[in-house]
Amino acid sequence: MKRVLITGGAGFIGANLARRLLADGHAVTVLDDFYTGQRANLEGLGVTLLERDVREPIPGEYDWIFNLACPASPPHYQLDPLFTLTTSIDGIRRVLELAGRCGARVLHASTSEVYGDPLVHPQPETYWGHVNTLGIRSCYDEGKRAAEAFALEYRRACGVDVRLVRIFNTYGPFMDPQDGRVVSNFILQALRGEPITLYGDGAQTRSFQFVDDLVAGFLAYIQADPARLEAFFAPKGCAIPVLNMGNPGEFTVRQLAEEVLRQIPESRSALAARPLPGDDPKRRKPDVSWAKACLGWEPRIPLRDGLAKTIAYFRGLA
Amino acid sequence: MKRVLITGGAGFIGANLARRLLADGHAVTVLDDFYTGQRANLEGLGVTLLERDVREPIPGEYDWIFNLACPASPPHYQLDPLFTLTTSIDGIRRVLELAGRCGARVLHASTSEVYGDPLVHPQPETYWGHVNTLGIRSCYDEGKRAAEAFALEYRRACGVDVRLVRIFNTYGPFMDPQDGRVVSNFILQALRGEPITLYGDGAQTRSFQFVDDLVAGFLAYIQADPARLEAFFAPKGCAIPVLNMGNPGEFTVRQLAEEVLRQIPESRSALAARPLPGDDPKRRKPDVSWAKACLGWEPRIPLRDGLAKTIAYFRGLA
Numbered sequence: 001m002k003r004v005l006i007t008g009g010a011g012f013i014g015a016n017l018a019r020r021l022l023a024d025g026h027a028v029t030v031l032d033d034f035y036t037g038q039r040a041n042l043e044g045l046g047v048t049l050l051e052r053d054v055r056e057p058i059p060g061e062y063d064w065i066f067n068l069a070c071p072a073s074p075p076h077y078q079l080d081p082l083f084t085l086t087t088s089i090d091g092i093r094r095v096l097e098l099a100g101r102c103g104a105r106v107l108h109a110s111t112s113e114v115y116g117d118p119l120v121h122p123q124p125e126t127y128w129g130h131v132n133t134l135g136i137r138s139c140y141d142e143g144k145r146a147a148e149a150f151a152l153e154y155r156r157a158c159g160v161d162v163r164l165v166r167i168f169n170t171y172g173p174f175m176d177p178q179d180g181r182v183v184s185n186f187i188l189q190a191l192r193g194e195p196i197t198l199y200g201d202g203a204q205t206r207s208f209q210f211v212d213d214l215v216a217g218f219l220a221y222i223q224a225d226p227a228r229l230e231a232f233f234a235p236k237g238c239a240i241p242v243l244n245m246g247n248p249g250e251f252t253v254r255q256l257a258e259e260v261l262r263q264i265p266e267s268r269s270a271l272a273a274r275p276l277p278g279d280d281p282k283r284r285k286p287d288v289s290w291a292k293a294c295l296g297w298e299p300r301i302p303l304r305d306g307l308a309k310t311i312a313y314f315r316g317l318a
Numbered sequence: 319m320k321r322v323l324i325t326g327g328a329g330f331i332g333a334n335l336a337r338r339l340l341a342d343g344h345a346v347t348v349l350d351d352f353y354t355g356q357r358a359n360l361e362g363l364g365v366t367l368l369e370r371d372v373r374e375p376i377p378g379e380y381d382w383i384f385n386l387a388c389p390a391s392p393p394h395y396q397l398d399p400l401f402t403l404t405t406s407i408d409g410i411r412r413v414l415e416l417a418g419r420c421g422a423r424v425l426h427a428s429t430s431e432v433y434g435d436p437l438v439h440p441q442p443e444t445y446w447g448h449v450n451t452l453g454i455r456s457c458y459d460e461g462k463r464a465a466e467a468f469a470l471e472y473r474r475a476c477g478v479d480v481r482l483v484r485i486f487n488t489y490g491p492f493m494d495p496q497d498g499r500v501v502s503n504f505i506l507q508a509l510r511g512e513p514i515t516l517y518g519d520g521a522q523t524r525s526f527q528f529v530d531d532l533v534a535g536f537l538a539y540i541q542a543d544p545a546r547l548e549a550f551f552a553p554k555g556c557a558i559p560v561l562n563m564g565n566p567g568e569f570t571v572r573q574l575a576e577e578v579l580r581q582i583p584e585s586r587s588a589l590a591a592r593p594l595p596g597d598d599p600k601r602r603k604p605d606v607s608w609a610k611a612c613l614g615w616e617p618r619i620p621l622r623d624g625l626a627k628t629i630a631y632f633r634g635l636a
Contacts, residue, residue, distance in 0.1 A: 081471040089407060089464065114451060119437075128450045133432060133466040134558060146407065146464035148451040153399040164452075240452060 002026045005062040005104070007054045007095060008069030009047065010037025013109070013167070015174040016211045017066060017218060018047055024219075031058065031069065035083070036076045041174050055090035057097065062104040064222050067095045070144070072111070074137065074277070075180040081139030088143030089150065096154040096162060106162040107222045108151050112246065112284055113141045114166060122285040125166070125242045136277075152240045161226055165218070168246025168286045172211030172306060173313035183208065183307075186257050187314045190264040195272035202254035202271070207285045209247040210306030213299040217245045220295040232294045246286035247299040259304060263311055320344045323380040323422070325372045325413060326387030327365065328355025331427070331485075333492040334529045335384060335536060336365055342537075349376065349387065353401070354394050359492050372409035380422045382540050385413045388462070390429070392455065392595070393498040399457035406461030407468065414472040414480060424480040425540045426469050430564065430602055431459045432484060440603040443484070443560045454595075470558045479544055483536070486564025486604045490529030490624060491631035501526065501625075504575050505632045508582040513590035520572035520589070525603045527565040528624030531617040535563045538613040550612045564604035565617040577622060581629055 004021050006014045009030030014037065021028050022045060030042060031050040042049065050058075054069040070088045071077040077084040092108060099106045115123045116131035131141045151162045171183035189196045221243065229241045251259075257271055291297045322339050324332045327348030332355065339346050340363060347366040360367065368376070372387040388406045389395040395402040410426060417424045433441045434449030449459045469480045489501035507514045539561065547559045569577075575589055609615045 080475075082468075082475055085464070085467060085471060116446065128434065128448055130446055130448075131463075132446045133463045134470050134556065134560060138467045139471055142460075142464050142467040145449075145451045146403070146460050149403060149456045149460040150400075152452050153403060153457055157398075157400055238452065242452060 002063040003029070003061065005029045005031060005058075005060065005065045007031045007065070007067050007091065008037060010034060010039065010041050011068060011072075012172070012175045012179075013170065013211060013214065014066070014068045015041035016172060017068075017215050018042065018045060020215045020219065022046060029060065029062070036071050036176065038176065054094060055086055056094065058094050060098070061102045062098070065095055065099055065104045065106045066218065066222070067092060067106060067108045072140070073176070073179045073181055075178070077140040078136060084139045085143040088140070088147050092147040092150050096150065096158070096160050099160045099162065100154070100158045105222060106160060107218060108147065108162055108164050110148050110164045110166045110242075111144050112166055112168040112244070112286065113137070114145050114148060115284065116141060118284060121283060122248060122287040123244070124287040125244055125290055155240050162240065163221060163229065164240060164242040165221060166242065166244045167214065168207050168209055168244065168284065170209045170211050170214050170246070172310050175310070177314070177317065182206065182253055182256065183310065184314070186260040187264070187311055190260050190267040190269045191314060191318060193268040196257045196261070196269050197274045198253060198257060198271055199274050200276035201273065202257065203252050205250045205252050205283050205285065206256070207246045207248060207250060208256065208303050208306070209245065209299055210301040210309075213247065213301050214245055217291060217295065217297045220297050224295060229294070243291045243294065244286040244288050245291055245297075246288065248286055248288055249303065250285050251303065259307060260311070263304070263307055320381040321347070321379065323347045323349060323376075323378065323383045325349045325383070325385050325409065326355060328352060328357065328359050329386060329390075330490070330493045330497075331488065331529060331532065332384070332386045333359035334490060335386075335533050336360065336363060338533045338537065340364060347378065347380070354389050354494065356494065372412060373404055374412065376412050376416045378416070379420045380416070383413055383417055383422045383424045384536065384540070385410060385424060385426045390458070391494070391497045391499055393496070395458040396454060402457040403461040406458070406465050410465040410468050414468065414476070414478050417478045417480065418472070418476045423540060424478060425536060426465065426480055426482050428466055428482045428484045428560075429462050430484055430486040430562070430604065431455070432463050432466060433602065434459055436602060439601060440566060440605040441562070442605040443562055443608055473558050480558065481539060481547065482558060482560040483539060484560065484562045485532065486525050486527055486562065486602065488527045488529050488532050488564070490628050493628070495632070495635065500524065500571055500574065501628065502632070504578045505582070505629055508578050508585040508587045509632060509636060511586040514575045514579070514587050515592045516571060516575060516589055517592050518594035519591065520575065521570050523568045523570050523601050523603065524574070525565045525568060526574065526621050526624070527563070527617055528619040528627070531565065531619050532563055535609060535613065535615045538615050542613060547612070561609045561612065562604040562606050563609055563615070564606060566604055566606055567621065568603050569621065577625060578629070581622070581625055
């Protein structure tokens with residue numbers, strides 16, 4: 001039994017992770033300020049709740065910390081860009097200070113957004129990325145990039161055992177319906193009989209990872225022996241473990257829309273084109289060969305199965 | 319007469335800027351913690367000194383703020399990477415908070431390092447850069463990139479009139495002899511009769527801007543009418559003014575070494591090859607067409623003239 005802290009644990013990924021950790025018999029504390037997290041995601045679970053801002057010093061003693069706290073979708077993170085930047089940057093500093101104090105192991109949720117609009121395809125962990133410091137996504141992208149640099153330097157200076165995971169597009173139960181994510185948008189639009197909005201021509205591709213795959217990867221990663229990680233990463237010139245987690249299966253958003261409509265046969269929705277927003281990455285797909293080699297992890301759940309569970313969840317909400 | 323604050327004003331660029339501002343009749347306050355700045359650089363100048371850490375709230379009322387506080391050379395910024403990251407990130411936050419409180423106009427010293435090891439040559443302001451979040455330079459590069467994002471978002475959210483300048487390799491009097499910069503290294507080595515260390519084969523190019531050119535650019539930029547800047551940048555899709563300042567004249571470090579030796583004819587030094595350090599950018603050269611079009615500014619001082627003044631300064635120190 002581990003004492004586990006999940007910052008941002010009332011969000012989409014946190015809610016799934018908390019359930020898995022509780023099922024495995026761990027003691028779970030969730031830190032959340034409910035800026036984007038939902039109280040309903042934790043209802044009746046039996047987690048300890050710390051209702052507070054991750055940018056403030058964090059009390060307690062933990063064995064594992066999952067740092068998930070940050071608005072992560074454009075409509076949320078663009079609402080208050082300074083909040084996003086400081087949550088990303090000050091949040092990881094508070095988490096790393098806590099870990100330094102209590103000796104916790106940290107898994108920090110970085111993001112495929114550190115790759116920006118990539119010029120290399122698929123993206124391995126060694127790709128440096130292509131990010132605009134002054135664009136409409138930079139409060140998120142640059143905040144997350146700086147958070148990686150903080151993790152690296154705390155690890156080197158203070159010996160904190162922090163590991164980075166760059167999360168690619170993920171979907172599943174407990175997604176925020178207001179989030180503007182393509183999967184939840186399409187499902188909700190299909191269930192409501194509204195037009196399914198394709199940005200641009202719908203030919204931009206995305207990788208879609210079912211959240212259970214990601215949570216399985218988190219568990220394998222946090223439990224990995226530090227010496228084994230060191231042996232894997234040091235020869236690669238990495239001073240900190242960093243792994244992509246995502247599903248390399250590539251689909252166009254148009255294909256996604258068509259699969260959603262296939263699984264909601266009663267829908268009266270049709271596809272509708274909309275202009276592409278600024279700085280929207282055209283194409284992104286993870287190279288997960290390091291995660292496979294290092295942890296034996298790879299995504300296992302096909303899009304149609306994950307979509308079926310996600311559609312069932314959203315039907316239950318309605 | 320303007321009330322001017324220079325953070326990091328005891329450093330190389332600050333010392334030159336302070337002299338120019340005083341000569342122009344302004345009241346100059348220098349904030350410096352002397353982490354890398356030198357007291358001797360301010361001796362007898364008549365500036366008001368705030369000896370403090372830029373990461374703490376800053377008192378006072380100013381018309382102009384030049385935010386130069388940050389270790390800026392690899393031997394300094396790699397000494398304590400967490401100090402570098404936080405000085406860059408928390409420093410600009412404190413400066414922008416101060417400016418929001420007192421209505422000051424801010425010129426923030428960004429850097430060509432936001433372009434990293436560039437894939438585009440020369441680098442225009444629209445180039446997004448090529449930076450490793452997890453390399454040995456990332457505490458500086460990512461700290462400076464995040465600082466740009468903070469400047470952008472404070473400007474948008476709080477209306478702070480902050481302008482970004484990306485400074486390319488600059489040299490001149492008051493350079494720190496301990497700094498590890500190629501110009502000061504070569505001059506000192508030549509004056510001492512030590513081997514002149516070329517990293518790699520010496521064929522990597524650098525642009526060398528004489529500091530008087532940069533200071534002239536700062537003055538033109540800080541005085542530029544906000545409406546004129548808006549008219550220049552808005553059509554370019556820039557939500558914040560951003561200008562490169564550097565000298566596009568390209569020299570190999572080997573050519574620099576040879577010119578230094580030509581100007582120090584008594585030197586007994588010879589060139590000596592050393593291995594290239596990690597993540598060292600191979601080639602960097604500014605595109606300054608925006609600064610020319612926007613401010614009528616361009617560098618005017620040729621390398622041989624600037625070197626002569628710099629060598630005279632270092633001879634005076636010896």
